Every structure is written in C-alpha cells, then in structure tokens.
Amino acid sequence: xxxxxxxxxxxxxxYIFALPFILSFIIxxxxxxxxxxxxxxxDIGAISVKFVGFKNYGKLLKDTxxxxxxxxxxxYMLFTCLLLIPFPMLYAVLMDGNLVKAKGxxxxxxxxxxxxxxVISGTLFRLMFSEYRTGQMNVLMVMLGLPAIxxxxxxxxxxxxxxxxxxxxxxxxxxxxxxxxxxxIDKSLYESAEIDGASGWQRFKFITIPLIKPTTxxxxxxxxxxxxxxxxxxxxxxxGNSSPKNIGLTIVGYLYKRGIEKDxxxxxxxxxxxxxxxxxxxxxIQLALNGTFKKEDR
Amino acid sequence: xxxxxxxxxxxxxxxxxxxxxxxxxxxxxxxxxxSSDSAxxxxxxxxxxxxxxxxxxxxGSASSEAAPTAVTTAGDPNGTHMEMWSFVEAHNNFYAKMLxxxxxxxxxxxxxxxFTTYPYGDMHQKLLMSxxxxxxxxxxxxxxxxxxPNIYEGLDTWLYPLDDAMAxxxxxxxxxxxxxxxxxxxxQYGAPFHVGATVMYWNMAELxxxxxxxxxxxxxxxxxxxxxxxxxxxxxxxxxGKFFTSVDTGGTDWMWLAMAEYGEDWTGGFDGTANxxxxxxxxxxxxQQGWLKDKVAEVSPDGHVDLEAGYQNILDHNIVSFPxxxxxxxxxxxxxxxxxxxxxxxxxxxxxxxxxxxxGIGGTGTVVTQQSKxxxxxxxxxxxxxxxxxxxxxxxxxxxxxVCNTSLWTDDKFAHDKTNQYNAFFQDYPYDVLASIKDxxxxxxxxxxxxxxxxxxxxxxxxxxxxxxTSVDDALKEAQxxxxxxx
Numbered sequence: 001x002x003x004x005x006x007x008x009x010x011x012x013x014x015y016i017f018a019l020p021f022i023l024s025f026i027i028x029x030x031x032x033x034x035x036x037x038x039x040x041x042x043d044i045g046a047i048s049v050k051f052v053g054f055k056n057y058g059k060l061l062k063d064t065x066x067x068x069x070x071x072x073x074x075x076y077m078l079f080t081c082l083l084l085i086p087f088p089m090l091y092a093v094l095m096d097g098n099l100v101k102a103k104g105x106x107x108x109x110x111x112x113x114x115x116x117x118x119v120i121s122g123t124l125f126r127l128m129f130s131e132y133r134t135g136q137m138n139v140l141m142v143m144l145g146l147p148a149i150x151x152x153x154x155x156x157x158x159x160x161x162x163x164x165x166x167x168x169x170x171x172x173x174x175x176x177x178x179x180x181x182x183x184x185i186d187k188s189l190y191e192s193a194e195i196d197g198a199s200g201w202q203r204f205k206f207i208t209i210p211l212i213k214p215t216t217x218x219x220x221x222x223x224x225x226x227x228x229x230x231x232x233x234x235x236x237x238x239x240g241n242s243s244p245k246n247i248g249l250t251i252v253g254y255l256y257k258r259g260i261e262k263d264x265x266x267x268x269x270x271x272x273x274x275x276x277x278x279x280x281x282x283x284x285i286q287l288a289l290n291g292t293f294k295k296e297d298r
Numbered sequence: 299x300x301x302x303x304x305x306x307x308x309x310x311x312x313x314x315x316x317x318x319x320x321x322x323x324x325x326x327x328x329x330x331x332x333s334s335d336s337a338x339x340x341x342x343x344x345x346x347x348x349x350x351x352x353x354x355x356x357x358g359s360a361s362s363e364a365a366p367t368a369v370t371t372a373g374d375p376n377g378t379h380m381e382m383w384s385f386v387e388a389h390n391n392f393y394a395k396m397l398x399x400x401x402x403x404x405x406x407x408x409x410x411x412x413f414t415t416y417p418y419g420d421m422h423q424k425l426l427m428s429x430x431x432x433x434x435x436x437x438x439x440x441x442x443x444x445x446x447p448n449i450y451e452g453l454d455t456w457l458y459p460l461d462d463a464m465a466x467x468x469x470x471x472x473x474x475x476x477x478x479x480x481x482x483x484x485x486q487y488g489a490p491f492h493v494g495a496t497v498m499y500w501n502m503a504e505l506x507x508x509x510x511x512x513x514x515x516x517x518x519x520x521x522x523x524x525x526x527x528x529x530x531x532x533x534x535x536x537x538x539g540k541f542f543t544s545v546d547t548g549g550t551d552w553m554w555l556a557m558a559e560y561g562e563d564w565t566g567g568f569d570g571t572a573n574x575x576x577x578x579x580x581x582x583x584x585x586q587q588g589w590l591k592d593k594v595a596e597v598s599p600d601g602h603v604d605l606e607a608g609y610q611n612i613l614d615h616n617i618v619s620f621p622x623x624x625x626x627x628x629x630x631x632x633x634x635x636x637x638x639x640x641x642x643x644x645x646x647x648x649x650x651x652x653x654x655x656x657x658g659i660g661g662t663g664t665v666v667t668q669q670s671k672x673x674x675x676x677x678x679x680x681x682x683x684x685x686x687x688x689x690x691x692x693x694x695x696x697x698x699x700x701v702c703n704t705s706l707w708t709d710d711k712f713a714h715d716k717t718n719q720y721n722a723f724f725q726d727y728p729y730d731v732l733a734s735i736k737d738x739x740x741x742x743x744x745x746x747x748x749x750x751x752x753x754x755x756x757x758x759x760x761x762x763x764x765x766x767x768t769s770v771d772d773a774l775k776e777a778q779x780x781x782x783x784x785x
Contacts, residue, residue, distance in 0.1 A: 047455055062783060132599045132607045133539070153765060239605075242753060244547065244761040260419075262749060263426060263448045 040270040056270035066271065068246045069254040070278075076162065076250065077227025083167055084174050084223055085216065091171070092178030093208060107179075110172035121169060122236020126152070129161045129237075152237065153244045162248065165233055174219055181215030182208070217290045224286060228279055231256065251275050368415040373397045377408030378672055381436035383425065385418040389440055389491075389662070392696055396683035409679055411438075418442065425449060429456045429667065437670035438680055441488060443478070443661040447746045450481045450488070450665075458666040459485040463677035467685035470705040474741045479663035482568040482745075488663020489684045492699030494623040495656045495739050496555050496646060497731055501618040503640035508534040515644060521585060524647040528594040531618065541596045544608075544617045545586045547760040548601020550752055551659055555621055556582035558657035558740025559648050564751055565743045572747045572781050574755070575774045581649060583763050583770045590764060597764050601756070609633045621646050623659040624700040624728055627720050631698065642725040645735045654738040694718065700732055707733040750784045751777075 006012055015022075043052045060066055094100050095107065113121065128136040129151040138148040151157045185208065193203050209216075231252035235241055238248050241257050249257075255275065259268030287293060368387055372394040384390045390413040401408045414436075416424065422445045428435035429452055441449045450457065464486055468476070472493055479488030500515050508531055518524050528542035546552060557563055560578035589595035596617070599607035603620055611617055613634055630637055645655045664684060666676045683689045690701040691712065698720050706712045706729075713729035714721065721727055759777045762768035 045451070047452055059783065064780070127606075130600065130607060132610060134610070150765075153761070242548075242757045244601075244765070245758050260423060263451075 036269040036272055039266055040273045042266045044265045052266070056267050057274075059267065060270055060274060065246055065249065066254055069249045069251050072247070072249055073228050073230065073251045075159070076166075076230055077224060079159070079163055080166055080170075080227045081220060081223050083163060084170055085219055087167075088171055088174035088219075089178050089212070089216070091175045092182055093204065095175070095179060096182045107172075107175075110175055112172065113169045114173045116169075118169070118232045119236055121165060122233055123239075125161060125165045126237050126239060129157075152248075155247045158237075158243070158247050162233060162237060165237065166230075174223075177215055177219050178212065181212045185211045213290075217287075217292065220286065220290075221283065224282055225279065228275070228282070251278075369412065370394065371410065371412045373410035374401050374408035375410055377401065377410045378675060380409060380411045380438065380670065380672075380676060381414070382411050382438040383414050383416060383421055383436045384440040385416060385421045385442065386440070386662075387415045388697060390415055392692060393683055395692060395696075396689055397679070399688055400679050400682055407675060407678070409675065422449070428669075432669070435667040435669045437673075437676045438664060438666055440662050440664050443663065443744055444749065444752075446479065446488065446663055446744050447748055450479075450663075451746070453481045453483050453487075454485060454668070456668060457481075457487045458668055458670065458673040458677055459487060460489055460666065460677050460681060461486045463674070463681040464489065464685065467681060467703070470703045471685065472702045472704055472736075472739070474739060475658055475661075475702045478658065478661065478741060478744065488665050489680050490702050491662045491664075491684060491693060491697065492625060492660075493702055493732070493739060494625055494659045494661050495700055495732055495735065496551065496558075496621050496623050496659055497656065497728075497735075498619060498621050498644045498646045499626070500642045500644065501612075501615065501637075501640055502642040502725055504615050504618045505531065510534075512642065515642065518644075518647050519651065521647045521649055525585070525589065525594065528589065528619075529592060532592075532594055539596075539616060541617050542594045543589070543619050544598040544603065544611065545589065545595050545764055546598050546602040547764050548598070548756050549604070550755050550760075551602070551622065552582055552586070553579050553755065554657045554659060554742045555646060556649070557742055559650075559653040559655065561654065561740065563742050565745045565748055567743050568745055572751060572785060574751060574759075574777045574781060575771075578649075580770050580774065583774075586764060587767065587770070604629065613637065624732065625660060625698070627723070627728060628698040630723060631719060638723050639725065641723070643728055643731050645731060645738070654740040656735050656739045658739055658741055694720075700728065704736055707736065747781065747785060751781055754780045 007016065040056055041051055041053060043050055043055070091110065095103055100106060130136075130138070131148070131150040131153060132138070133142075133148055135148075135151070137151060141148055149157055151161055189207050189211075190203055193207060198206070229252050230250050234243065234248040234250055234253060241249070241253050241261065243249060251271065252275070255268050255271045258264050258271060368390070370390070382390070382393060384393075393411070394413060397409060397411055421440075422442065425435060425439050425441070426448055429449070464471075464476075471490075475490050475493050476486060479486060479490060481487045502512060502515070505511075505515070510527065510531055514527060518527055531542050532540070553564075556578040557576060560576070562576045562578045564572060564574045564576055564579065566572050586595065590597070599605075599611050602608060603612065603617075603622060604626065609629065613636070624643075630641065648655050664680055666673050666680060670676045684693070685703065687703065687706065690703045690706055693699050693701050694706075694712070695715075695718055701707075708729075713733070714727055716722065754777045758780075759773045762773040762776075763770055
C-alpha cells in the first residue's frame with residue numbers, strides 16, 4: 001500500500017520515470033568524467049598508479065605534436081563550418097523552390113553518401129588520392145596536363161582531400177536539416193512579401209534567413225562539435241593514426257594514440273580534459289553570440 | 299532562466315561526449331551530425347585499419363583487416379581446457395595442427411584449446427586490459443613485436459616465464475631472436491616464430507634485360523658497390539619513373555639495417571637512454587639523399603613496400619631491388635604471384651667490410667599468462683609447437699617464416715625441399731642465404747621508447763629528410779628532442 005502510494009505520488013513519479021536516464025547518465029557520463037579528471041593527474045603504469053600532480057599538463061604545454069593536433073582540428077572545424085552551412089542552405093532553398101526538377105532524385109543522391117560507413121568511404125578516398133601514378137586523382141591531373149601530386153603528403157592537398165570527403169558525406173544531411181527548417185516557415189509570408197513587391201533575394205534575406213535561424217544554430221553547434229572531435233576520417237584516409245609530419249592528426253586522434261596505442265591513460269585523460277575545456281569555451285561563446293542564453297521574452 | 303540552464307547543461311553534455319574515447323564508453327549523441335559518431339566507432343576503426351601495421355609479420359595480416367572473429371575448438375575434449383588468442387587465423391590453424399601432435403605424444407597431458415582470432419588492434423587491447431584488471435586473459439596469446447613493450451611491461455605478475463619450458467629446444471635456437479622476447483628482468487616471456495632476417499631481394503629477370511648479371515649482383519658487398527650498380531642500371535635503362543630501389547618514409551627497416559651493421563641501437567636497450575643521432579643512421583640517410591638526387595632511388599609510394607602501392611610498384615618493375623625481412627616472401631606468393639621465378643635473394647650490402655649484414659625485423663612473441671589454469675602445461679605445449687623440429691617444419695611449410703632453429707637451415711631435406719612453395723618461387727634457396735649470414739644477424743631492441751622513436755621517424759624525420767631534403771643533422775636533432783620529451 002505504501003509502495004503504491006509512493007509510486008502514485010505526484011512528487012516522486014517524475015523522478016522514478018527519469019531514473020533510468022539519470023542512472024545511465026551518472027554511470028556512463030559523470031563517473032567517467034570525474035575518473036578521467038582524476039586520471040589526468042596520474043601516471044598509470046602496468047602495475048602501479050601514482051599521482052604526479054600537474055606533470056601531465058606541464059608536458060602537454062611543451063608537446064609540439066599536441067599543438068599540431070589542436071591546430072589541425074581547429075582548421076578542419078573552421079573549414080567544415082564554412083563549407084557545410086552555406087552550401088546545404090543553398091541546396092535546401094533550391095530544392096524548396098520550383099527551379100529544380102526531379103527533387104526526390106536529388107535528395108536521394110545527396111543523402112546517399114551519409115549511409116556509407118566512414119571506414120569504407122575513407123578507404124575509397126585514400127585509394128582515389130593515392131600518390132601512385134594510377135590513383136584516380138593523379139590520372140585526372142595527368143589528363144589535364146599537370147604533374148602527379150603526392151596528395152596525402154602535403155598539408156594543403158591533404159586538407160582538400162579531407163574536406164572533400166567531409167562535404168561528400170555530410171552535405172546531404174545538413175541539407176535535410178535545412179529543408180525541414182524551411183518546411184516550418186509559413187508560405188503566406190512569402191506570398192504577402194511577393195505582393196508587396198519583394199524580390200527573390202529580398203525574400204531569402206528577410207524571411208528565410210531569420211526564420212531558419214534555429215536550424216542554423218543547431219547545425220553550427222553540431223558542426224563545431226563534430227569538427228573538433230573528428231577522428232575516423234583522418235584515421236581512414238591515412239590508414240592509421242600516423243600521417244606525414246602529423247598533417248592529419250586531430251585532438252581525438254592524439255588522445256587515442258596516447259591512451260590506446262601507447263597505453264598512457266594518464267596523459268590521454270589530460271588531453272581529453274583539455275579538449276573538453278576548449279570545446280566548452282567555443283560552444284559557450286558561440287551560443288552566447290547567437291543569443292541562446294538571452295531571456296525568452298525578449 | 300530555465301532555458302538558459304537547459305542549454306548550458308546540453309552544451310556541457312555535448313562537449314563531455316568528446317571524452318567518450320577516453321572513458322571507453324559508447325555515446326548516444328545527436329543524430330547523424332558531422333561525424334559525431336566517430337568516438338563511438340573508434341574501436342572498430344582501429345581494428346579495421348591496423349592490419350597495415352608496418353611490422354605485422356604474418357602472411358594473413360592484410361586479410362585480418364576485415365576478418366570477423368573466428369572461433370574454433372580443437373584437441374582432446376577430456377584434456378585440460380585452455381583459451382588461446384591470435385590476430386592471424388593462419389597462426390591459430392598452425393597451433394591447432396600442433397595440438398593434435400602434442401596430444402598424440404603426451405597422452406597423459408592432453409589439451410583442448412579454444413582458438414579465437416581477433417583483429418590486430420582489438421586483440422592487443424583486450425589482452426592488455428585483461429592483464430591490467432587481472433581477469434579474463436586467455437591462457438596463451440600471440441603478441442606482435444610492436445606491442446611487446448606494452449604487454450611485457452607487467453613482467454612475471456602478468457606473464458609466465460618460459461625459460462624452463464624452452465630449455466630442451468634452446469641449444470639450436472638463434473640466441474639474438476630469443477633475446478628480443480625477454481623482459482627487462484632478463485626472463486624469457488615470448489616464444490618466437492621466425493628470425494625475420496633482412497635480406498636483399500633482386501628482380502633478376504628485369505636486371506638481366508639491362509645487362510646486369512647474377513655475378514654482378516653477387517659481387518655487391520658494400521653500399522658503395524650497390525650505389526655503383528644502381529647508377530649503372532638506371533643509366534642503362536634511361537627511362538623516367540624507373541628506379542633501382544625505393545627508400546621508405548613510412549618504415550624504419552633501412553635504419554634498423556644500418557644500426558645492426560654498426561652494432562648500434564637507438565633505443566639504448568632496457569637501461570640506456572635513447573639516442574637517434576647515431577652515425578649509422580646519419581650515414582644511411584645521407585646515402586639515401588644521394589640516391590634520390592641521382593635518381594637511383596625513389597620514395598616508396600605510400601611510404602614503404604609492404605602496402606598495396608608497394609606491391610604494385612614492384613609488379614610494374616619500377617624498382618628492381620630492396621632490402622626486406624625474409625617473411626616478405628609470403629607477400630610475393632600472396633600478392634605478386636606473377637613474379638614467380640624472377641626474383642633472387644642475397645645478403646644485404648654493408649658500409650664497411652666485416653660488419654654484420656642483417657637484422658631481425660618483426661615477429662610474434664607468444665606468451666603464457668599468469669591467469670592460466672595450468673601455466674606450466676601451457677608453456678610446455680607452446681614451446682613444443684613453436685620450437686620443436688616438427689613445429690619448425692610446419693612453420694616453414696605452412697606459414698613461410700624463416701625458423702629460428704639454426705640446425706635446420708643446413709638440413710638438406712628441410713631447406714632444399716622442392717615441393718615447398720617458397721623454394722619453388724625464388725631463383726635460389728632462401729635458407730642458403732640465411733645459413734650464410736647465420737652469425738651476421740644483428741638485433742635492435744624493442745623497448746618502451748621504441749614506439750615513440752618509430753613514430754617520430756615515420757611521421758616526421760624520414761619525410762623531412764627524404765621528401766623535403768632537410769639536412770640529416772637538423773632532422774635528427776629535432777627527433778632527439780621529441781624523443782627526450784617522452785623519456
């Protein structure tokens with residue numbers, strides 16, 4: 001009877017329903033987070049574990065490879081945001097208008113790459129951008145009368161390959177987000193604007209862009225996060241975590257290298273904590289600039 | 299206000315999920331976002347790609363890339379039950395074959411073993427975790443050379459020393475090879491498959507077209523001779539894109555060879571400090587820069603010859619000679635079968651007469667864990683399988699490795715068996731070459747700092763020296779600084 005009363009109580013019921021989430025959140029999120037933070041101050045050996053204070057963080061400051069990794073991740077994040085927001089938005093607007101025929105086909109074609117595994121697409125791109133004479137891109141270069149290039153050995157060309165892989169894979173997904181955002185805009189707004197004599201560009205600028213802002217913020221947020229946490233694309237493109245002069249090393253790649261490949265969990269956790277702080281700062285700035293934190297009744 | 303709180307929490311959660319890789323948990327993050335699932339699938343990727351690990355020694359390393367977990371149980375159901383892991387299915391098939399023989403010869407100590415094949419990265423990770431936690435490790439497990447420093451770090455709290463079990467076979471075994479699988483306490487923790495002796499492979503069919511005979515090749519004893527012959531070949535051929543050899547930016551085999559020749563070791567061994575600014579390494583790199591300048595050599599496509607592009611380069615006859623360990627023979631059989639009968643094997647050139655001319659590279663040091671129900675029995679079986687004459691015969695025939703039992707190298711029935719596919723493939727008998735360099739095979743230790751040195755070399759130093767033409771001294775100085783940061 002007591003149990004029933006307890007379960008039916010308006011006060012406790014919400015907590016009971018939320019319990020599974022809270023438990024999994026504590027076990028799989030909070031605990032590892034705290035544990036990672038503690039481990040970042042430890043030197044974790046095969047048999048012994050000892051506290052070393054800020055030694056790991058001190059080493060991180062001097063670690064040029066880590067600095068390279070941060071720089072790479074930032075560059076990648078920046079370029080993906082620059083490429084993966086305007087273009088998908090444009091495609092979505094085109095797809096929403098009457099200019100494009102066979103919309104279903106285009107949508108499917110754009111979305112298709114997202115269904116392939118990164119492992120497979122990464123391997124394919126590695127072969128395409130092979131420095132060997134028979135690599136697809138080099139065949140193309142030779143056809144254009146240009147010399148063959150060692151694509152994945154220099155910074156600029158490898159960045160191109162990485163961004164191509166990324167755009168090929170994610171343009172469709174982001175287009176989908178924008179299209180669903182566009183669907184939510186009331187069509188009568190466009191009609192009345194048209195009656196008032198607004199041009200296509202004006203309608204896009206003054207109706208579409210402001211009203212699609214929530215979607216844009218969402219896409220931007222996940223793009224920032226995904227750009228910073230990118231690992232698999234570079235891992236597959238270079239067939240492993242090592243790229244010439246670390247041009248493809250990302251922060252997460254470095255974390256993986258330290259933690260798993262070199263079995264140095266303490267240092268890896270230290271990398272992880274720094275990554276967490278960086279990501280938090282960026283996202284807070286970004287969300288603040290977008291006005292997400294402003295009072296609702298503006 | 300509420301919204302502010304929620305968005306702050308959400309934002310925190312999202313950023314926190316980046317730590318997922320660290321805490322080894324899978325994330326249910328936002329729906330398909332720009333690669334947001336990368337952390338969760340990182341483990342799979344590791345296993346998928348690690349087949350390319352430069353020193354993975356087995357014939358099946360490429361096929362293990364995508365191989366699903368294979369589980370088989372073999373042996374006597376009434377015997378002691380054990381678990382064994384490997385990262386190459388061919389290894390497990392070999393052990394299963396040896397298990398039958400063991401049970402026949404030891405009816406009072408029979409065994410039943412469940413063999414499991416995992417992808418390379420997964421297996422070593424699982425093993426390491428189970429040793430660290432003291433639970434869930436198999437009785438026996440293959441450990442690839444590159445992973446030896448990680449796994450052997452736990453010494454005899456993790457692993458069972460094999461010294462006693464190895465004693466009956468030890469006399470004929472190549473000592474330098476056994477040393478490679480010793481822990482820092484001097485105890486033997488791993489049993490070897492092969493020597494991995496580095497030899498020179500020559501495409502005689504191609505060389506002869508341009509007037510270079512076997513006698514010319516046999517006459518090469520020093521690197522100066524080698525360079526001269528290379529210039530002669532390239533001049534005779536006079537074709538763009540055709541070179542004498544290729545130098546590696548993604549592998550350190552050339553450097554290992556140079557170090558072995560001078561008796562140096564950049565790791566400094568178990569007690570020493572690492573030093574990459576060695577004369578041997580400088581000489582090798584300077585010589586290679588010269589080759590690149592004179593168009594005698596090219597940089598190996600994709601970094602080294604043991605990759606798809608490397609095989610293609612050899613098939614296209616873009617290079618006609620290169621040094622590589624004897625286990626590379628299996629790559630010819632598996633990936634370049636059309637080259638049958640074209641290739642000739644000799645010992646490697648040296649810098650100065652009288653130096654060692656080979657080095658053992660790669661390998662699998664199989665271990666017995668302390669978690670085993672009957673570690674002594676496991677160790678006895680392991681040494682029987684990998685070191686007895688019967689075992690060695692099967693290692694050569696089935697796996698194509700250069701066995702460590704030196705007495706077999708000169709055994710006519712073993713070394714000159716015409717039905718062996720490796721003997722049939724090459725113009726000379728691999729074991730004749732091996733026997734001729736028996737006392738000239740050097741060792742470079744694999745210790746805790748090894749992965750760091752290897753990585754620094756393969757990602758940065760070799761690329762700087764061979765691709766960008768940076769001065770050898772500057773590049774090695776930079777490498778030394780990076781290595782010292784880790785010590």
